Amino acid sequence: RVGDLLADYGWRLVEQAGPSYFRDTYIRPTGRDVAASPLEWTALAER
Structure with missing residues (x-):
């Protein structure tokens, strides 16, 4: 859903990190x- 929202504004989602990433990494x-x-x-995101 974030990718779709960003695309509406001309951006492309490159990577998304959530709570499990922060828990496991930090x-x-x-x-x-x-x-x-x-x-x-x-x-x-990148334009």
Whole structure:
């Protein structure tokens, strides 16, 4: 859905990272057992 929204404005979605990415990349390596917010999403787009 993000890709469609971006396309409406002339952008192309390159990559999208959600909570599981942040958890696995940044939280778990610290040894902490906490969840990432389901609202934490990042999108990389190019025109």
